[in-house]
Amino acid sequence: METPAETVDTICAISTPPGEGGISIIRISGPDSRHILEKIFRPRKKTEKPESGTLRLGYVFDPASEADIDEVLAVFMKAPGTYTREDIVEIHAHGGFGAQSSIMRVILGQGARLADPGEFTKRVFLNGRIDLIQAESVLDVIKSETDEELKYAVDYLKGRLSKKVRAFRDILKNALAAIEASIDFPDEDIDIDLSEHTVPLSRAKKDIDDLVSSYYEGKRLKSGFEVLIAGRTNVGKSSLLNALVLKERAIVTDLPGTTRDLIEETLYIKGMKVHLIDTAGIRTPENVVEEEGIRRVKERAAEADLIVWVLDGSQPYSFEDQQVYEVIKQYKKIVIINKSDLTRKIDVNILISLDIKSYVEASAKTGFGLDEAKTLIFSNLLKTRRRNSLLITTIRHRDILEKVSRNIDTVVKDLENDGYHAELLAFELHEALHHLGEITGETCSEDILEMIFSQFCIGK
Ligand SMILES: Nc1nc2c(ncn2[C@@H]2O[C@H](COP(=O)(O)OP(=O)(O)O)[C@@H](O)[C@H]2O)c(=O)[nH]1
Numbered sequence: 001m002e003t004p005a006e007t008v009d010t011i012c013a014i015s016t017p018p019g020e021g022g023i024s025i026i027r028i029s030g031p032d033s034r035h036i037l038e039k040i041f042r043p044r045k046k047t048e049k050p051e052s053g054t055l056r057l058g059y060v061f062d063p064a065s066e067a068d069i070d071e072v073l074a075v076f077m078k079a080p081g082t083y084t085r086e087d088i089v090e091i092h093a094h095g096g097f098g099a100q101s102s103i104m105r106v107i108l109g110q111g112a113r114l115a116d117p118g119e120f121t122k123r124v125f126l127n128g129r130i131d132l133i134q135a136e137s138v139l140d141v142i143k144s145e146t147d148e149e150l151k152y153a154v155d156y157l158k159g160r161l162s163k164k165v166r167a168f169r170d171i172l173k174n175a176l177a178a179i180e181a182s183i184d185f186p187d188e189d190i191d192i193d194l195s196e197h198t199v200p201l202s203r204a205k206k207d208i209d210d211l212v213s214s215y216y217e218g219k220r221l222k223s224g225f226e227v228l229i230a231g232r233t234n235v236g237k238s239s240l241l242n243a244l245v246l247k248e249r250a251i252v253t254d255l256p257g258t259t260r261d262l263i264e265e266t267l268y269i270k271g272m273k274v275h276l277i278d279t280a281g282i283r284t285p286e287n288v289v290e291e292e293g294i295r296r297v298k299e300r301a302a303e304a305d306l307i308v309w310v311l312d313g314s315q316p317y318s319f320e321d322q323q324v325y326e327v328i329k330q331y332k333k334i335v336i337i338n339k340s341d342l343t344r345k346i347d348v349n350i351l352i353s354l355d356i357k358s359y360v361e362a363s364a365k366t367g368f369g370l371d372e373a374k375t376l377i378f379s380n381l382l383k384t385r386r387r388n389s390l391l392i393t394t395i396r397h398r399d400i401l402e403k404v405s406r407n408i409d410t411v412v413k414d415l416e417n418d419g420y421h422a423e424l425l426a427f428e429l430h431e432a433l434h435h436l437g438e439i440t441g442e443t444c445s446e447d448i449l450e451m452i453f454s455q456f457c458i459g460k
């Protein structure tokens with residue numbers, strides 16, 4: 001992508017979160033950065049020459065009044081070895097609203113422009129230092145809440161997914177070159193064997209299809225897994241939710257049918273984000289509110305990644321438990337036999353007859369077995385994932401890769417049938433390459449860029 005001319009102005013923003021803090025970092029990027037710093041910064045040691053990359057202690061002052069604003073550390077970093085590949089200045093000021101806004105005011109007074117959200121990173125991309133996948137992963141790094149999410153984001157920032165997409169592109173380009181040669185030199189005696197491209201193309205298609213289907217997992221990585229707590233009334237579902245998240249979140253009573261709405265809490269198990277959803281007990285409803293609650297349970301059960309089916313260990317397995325089982329039997333589930341502090345009346349052989357292998361005995365009241373329950377939830381969710389495999393996490397990537405897969409599929413089928421039109425194959429491959437470029441940003445419209453970078457915060 002060409003570097004557009006409009007990136008040559010100088011932008012500035014507060015890069016740390018707003019509000020009070022120990023320090024606040026103000027960033028300036030663009031050709032006037034150094035000049036602006038010289039106008040507003042007085043180093044303590046007057047003789048010091050501003051070397052690129054050296055932090056200097058001094059004062060930011062208002063050039064109009066010569067009054068000092070704040071004591072700061074300032075650094076100038078010379079292009080192109082910087083974040084944006086432009087000249088950059090960072091001012092580490094005291095983290096308070098007064099200092100931040102006054103320093104911004106004097107910088108803007110020297111002709112810099114307030115940066116748009118994500119504009120620093122957009123410049124990194126436009127200046128060709130990173131591709132669009134990497135730029136998007138900058139946002140993912142910032143938004144990461146778990147170790148695993150962070151690991152993926154940093155790997156993708158380093159180019160792990162970009163490398164894979166480039167490999168697809170190379171395969172398509174090779175095939176396209178051969179096809180175009182066969183179009184350009186139809187009568188010449190060069191023997192162009194297009195069939196040798198079917199294997200790499202089919203393999204690329206399979207890898208792309210795997211990536212498309214990884215979206216579900218990728219989405220879970222970012223947004224978390226959904227775990228539905230189901231069971232008949234009064235088995236202790238709400239008590240378990242409270243005990244697992246260590247909060248009095250759901251109302252617990254000994255009146256059956258207390259929980260009617262869905263109550264959701266987020267729990268982190270070994271760095272995995274899990275949304276626990278407490279539900280109305282499933283039974284024959286006694287009124288419309290309860291009926292609606294039960295309808296929602298059924299709806300959510302279909303969407304959930306895992307169901308925790310709660311049984312009351314102090315009661316025999318009942319008809320009502322069986323009613324619950326009928327609703328959830330087709331879904332992935334584990335069982336918690338609750339109230340282990342009371343005398344056991346349930347016969348666990350019933351679980352064996354229902355072909356349920358994963359269960360723990362626990363007590364929401366005493367906390368017994370809760371760690372084990374968390375471990376069981378964790379390992380059952382993990383089973384749905386191939387650890388550390390390449391994942392796509394955005395719907396944009398999924399949609400584009402689906403299109404690429406269709407293009408390749410057409411090409412491979414035509415090649416295999418031997419009755420192909422080279423022009424049509426070339427058209428499909430050109431289109432596929434164009435789509436891949438939308439992922440890496442080479443052929444991306446300004447609208448898409450706008451949409452992506454507007455999700456960033458100002459100052460990044
Ligand atoms: N002894 C004992 N009582 C429990 C335990 N868990 C829940 N209960 C009690 O069982 C009743 C129903 O609990 P609740 O969480 O509202 O059940 P839900 O209807 O399934 O949500 C309440 O009186 C709780 O105090 C437990 O582990 N041991």
Ligand SMILES: [Mg+2]
Nearest residue numbers: 237238258259
């Ligand atoms: Mg409840």
